[in-house]
Amino acid sequence: MPVSREKKRPGYFGEYGGRFAPETLMAPLEELGRAWSRFRRDPRFRAELDSLLRDYAGRPTPITVAENLTRQAGGARIVLKREDLLHTGAHKLNNSLGQVLLAKAMRKSRVVAETGAGQHGVATAAAAAKIGLPCVVYMGVVDMERQAPNVSRMKLLGAEVVGVDSGSRTLKDAINEAMRDWTENVRTTHYVLGSALGPHPYPTLVRELQSVIGKEARSQFRKLAGRDPHAAVACVGGGSNAIGLFSAYLSGSTKLFGVEAGGRGTGPGDHAARFSGGSVGVLHGTRTMLLQDAGGQVLPTHSVSAGLDYPAVGPEHAELARSGRAAYVRVDDADALRAFAALSRTEGIIPALESAHAVAFACQLASEMPRSASILVNLSGRGDKDLAEVERVLRGTQA
Amino acid sequence: MKAHAGVKPRPFPRASARPASSGRIAAAFARAASENRAAFIPYLTAGDPDLETTAVLARVLEESGSDILELGVPFSDPIADGPVIQRAASRGLASETTLEKVLETAARIRRETSLALVLFTYLNPLLRFGFERAAREASAAGVDGVLVTDLPPEEAPAYQPLLRAGGLDTIFLVSPTSPSARMAAAGRLSSGFLYVVSRSGITGARTALAPELEQTVRRARRQASGLPLAVGFGISTPEAARQTALLAEGVVVGSALVRVAEQARAAGKSVSRAVGELSASLARACAKTGSPGEKRGATPGTPRPRRSMERR
Ligand SMILES: Cc1ncc(COP(=O)(O)O)c(C=O)c1O
Numbered sequence: 001m002p003v004s005r006e007k008k009r010p011g012y013f014g015e016y017g018g019r020f021a022p023e024t025l026m027a028p029l030e031e032l033g034r035a036w037s038r039f040r041r042d043p044r045f046r047a048e049l050d051s052l053l054r055d056y057a058g059r060p061t062p063i064t065v066a067e068n069l070t071r072q073a074g075g076a077r078i079v080l081k082r083e084d085l086l087h088t089g090a091h092k093l094n095n096s097l098g099q100v101l102l103a104k105a106m107r108k109s110r111v112v113a114e115t116g117a118g119q120h121g122v123a124t125a126a127a128a129a130k131i132g133l134p135c136v137v138y139m140g141v142v143d144m145e146r147q148a149p150n151v152s153r154m155k156l157l158g159a160e161v162v163g164v165d166s167g168s169r170t171l172k173d174a175i176n177e178a179m180r181d182w183t184e185n186v187r188t189t190h191y192v193l194g195s196a197l198g199p200h201p202y203p204t205l206v207r208e209l210q211s212v213i214g215k216e217a218r219s220q221f222r223k224l225a226g227r228d229p230h231a232a233v234a235c236v237g238g239g240s241n242a243i244g245l246f247s248a249y250l251s252g253s254t255k256l257f258g259v260e261a262g263g264r265g266t267g268p269g270d271h272a273a274r275f276s277g278g279s280v281g282v283l284h285g286t287r288t289m290l291l292q293d294a295g296g297q298v299l300p301t302h303s304v305s306a307g308l309d310y311p312a313v314g315p316e317h318a319e320l321a322r323s324g325r326a327a328y329v330r331v332d333d334a335d336a337l338r339a340f341a342a343l344s345r346t347e348g349i350i351p352a353l354e355s356a357h358a359v360a361f362a363c364q365l366a367s368e369m370p371r372s373a374s375i376l377v378n379l380s381g382r383g384d385k386d387l388a389e390v391e392r393v394l395r396g397t398q399a
Numbered sequence: 400m401k402a403h404a405g406v407k408p409r410p411f412p413r414a415s416a417r418p419a420s421s422g423r424i425a426a427a428f429a430r431a432a433s434e435n436r437a438a439f440i441p442y443l444t445a446g447d448p449d450l451e452t453t454a455v456l457a458r459v460l461e462e463s464g465s466d467i468l469e470l471g472v473p474f475s476d477p478i479a480d481g482p483v484i485q486r487a488a489s490r491g492l493a494s495e496t497t498l499e500k501v502l503e504t505a506a507r508i509r510r511e512t513s514l515a516l517v518l519f520t521y522l523n524p525l526l527r528f529g530f531e532r533a534a535r536e537a538s539a540a541g542v543d544g545v546l547v548t549d550l551p552p553e554e555a556p557a558y559q560p561l562l563r564a565g566g567l568d569t570i571f572l573v574s575p576t577s578p579s580a581r582m583a584a585a586g587r588l589s590s591g592f593l594y595v596v597s598r599s600g601i602t603g604a605r606t607a608l609a610p611e612l613e614q615t616v617r618r619a620r621r622q623a624s625g626l627p628l629a630v631g632f633g634i635s636t637p638e639a640a641r642q643t644a645l646l647a648e649g650v651v652v653g654s655a656l657v658r659v660a661e662q663a664r665a666a667g668k669s670v671s672r673a674v675g676e677l678s679a680s681l682a683r684a685c686a687k688t689g690s691p692g693e694k695r696g697a698t699p700g701t702p703r704p705r706r707s708m709e710r711r
């Protein structure tokens with residue numbers, strides 16, 4: 001039985017979730033929830049979304065047996081779900097297409113989005129271009145620098161990119177600014193939130209739009225192996241690619257592992273490992289695990305990957321951790337960079353730095369498991385965006 | 400905008416029927432009503448740029464005709480606030496203003512002024528402090544009411560009773576985007592007053608009032624079951640305050656005051672004087688009759704002097 005479905009209170013996963021938003025956003029959030037429950041069952045809407053996912057985004061994405069990486073890790077067989085092959089280069093497009101289409105169905109005339117790594121920004125910009133809505137993307141200035149290629153891509157796709165220079169100048173602050181824009185323009189604008197976080201109904205809406213990853217992967221893997229994998233592994237920023245994969249396995253016996261950013265150390269501000277370093281709090285409209293100080297102020301975070309550099313986590317993951325259905329582990333910058341290089345060299349696949357965290361943990365896990373076992377890894381995105389940053393970081397560590 | 404002859408100041412039996420609350424907020428509205436004016440409710444971010452300044456400005460605000468002070472607790476991620484209050488929160492955090500210290504300063508303001516005090520905060524600092532403990536200590540410090548920006552009515556059942564049990568008034572917000580049922584829920588949970596967000600947006604000084612304000616206030620009035628209405632978000636000028644005072648029982652001004660303090664500090668001028676002048680002109684504009692800036696003498700029953708600080 002799925003353990004993490006909302007219990008009695010809508011929008012809650014156990015004690016986590018909810019809708020802690022300023023009053024101006026409450027009716028719009030209700031409206032969004034109503035619209036989604038209507039259009040998700042609307043045959044025309046479904047057909048249009050399915051066609052976009054297939055003919056525009058390139059679904060289904062394949063799974064690939066990573067034979068060389070498996071040999072190097074020495075143990076369980078590693079299989080990759082190839083979201084890196086999705087149009088725009090990451091799983092984010094699954095969500096963006098669904099939400100921009102929903103915005104259009106709700107007769108909104110404009111969309112806004114936040115972005116960390118730039119992948120959600122690029123995906124939303126592309127979806128908005130395709131579906132025909134103007135798009136504004138908020139991005140921390142720190143992230144604009146380290147994910148510069150994605151800034152150019154967004155602009156080319158017709159989006160307006162607004163640099164956010166407040167707070168830690170990363171994903172958290174981009175979300176603050178996108179929420180403020182939405183509050184100011186709520187009647188005309190839909191906020192395309194990029195991960196399974198934020199106030200209800202976003203965690204549920206984004207999970208549903210990303211569940212295509214798990215649905216495909218499960219049947220593809222069964223075709224390949226005749227059974228479900230022993231373990232499924234995904235990186236967890238806000239948690240959308242992970243919940244998309246996990247959603248297909250919640251009721252089975254596949255072990256679920258979410259991989260957080262261990263950054264450069266265990267001190268406050270040095271990582272984004274909410275499950276080992278955080279406590280329960282409320283940020284961005286949801287009650288969840290949060291990196292915070294003794295006074296309830298949100299702590300800065302660090303990760304080499306901009307997409308995992310976020311102090312809170314989607315509430316469903318908080319509940320999956322509490323119930324023990326999923327385990328959350330951390331991989332630090334150095335190990336992620338090693339996995340980034342290893343996957344490139346062994347398989348000819350350059351992973352996103354976010355996804356490299358999942359690959360790193362999968363290799364470690366594989367080495368502790370028998371060769372008869374198998375691990376499914378969500379390769380959430382490709383690493384083209386990270387090349388300059390990786391070179392910069394590697395130069396820095398050598399200097 | 401037309402004057403609202405039909406909207407009479409009301410007595411507020413609901414608030415006084417709750418012996419647990421200090422009644423200071425209800426008394427402030429009653430006093431303002433008896434003087435035929437709206438209550439003037441300034442907002443300050445505590446600790447901007449330090450708590451000493453906050454305490455001094457509280458006295459200045461009282462002297463210039465304020466009734467209720469909204470004391471903001473700085474938070475790292477103020478999603479409902481515009482740039483001015485964001486900067487104030489950053490300065491507050493830079494001076495290490497914790498909830499504990501805000502409550503100490505609240506206690507000092509309670510000793511040094513007779514302003515009613517409303518704590519204006521995001522939820523997370525209260526949660527981290529311990530919600531029940533926060534309610535108890537706020538009440539002990541002499542805080543009269545609490546408004547939690549990101550605590551909507553549907554999430555309130557776990558928290559609002561703890562504030563009431565601590566003897567605090569609970570103030571909820573209604574917005575132009577709130578349908579009547581939401582306004583009614585906010586009204587049921589509120590005591591002291593109901594806060595009407597003037598425009599669907601974040602905080603920040605605006606030059607003009609939102610065109611839908613009159614309608615928002617009218618809709619809120621129907622759901623407020625007799626609670627006073629205070630209007631805030633975006634009111635920055637005496638003219639806007641004057642128009643708002645004709646609609647509602649309270650006028651809240653935040654960003655405009657925070658900004659005038661910021662500008663005076665940057666220019667090396669007296670912050671007290673700048674805040675005093677603006678607040679005095681705003682307080683005078685809260686008169687329900689007459690033209691903006693009309694002088695209001697101390698009426699019998701006014702418990703403290705109202706000294707005009709505006710130069711002309
Ligand atoms: C490739 C990739 N993977 C993972 C993430 C993390 O987000 P989430 O945890 O929502 O999947 C991002 C976010 O930017 C990303 O770009």
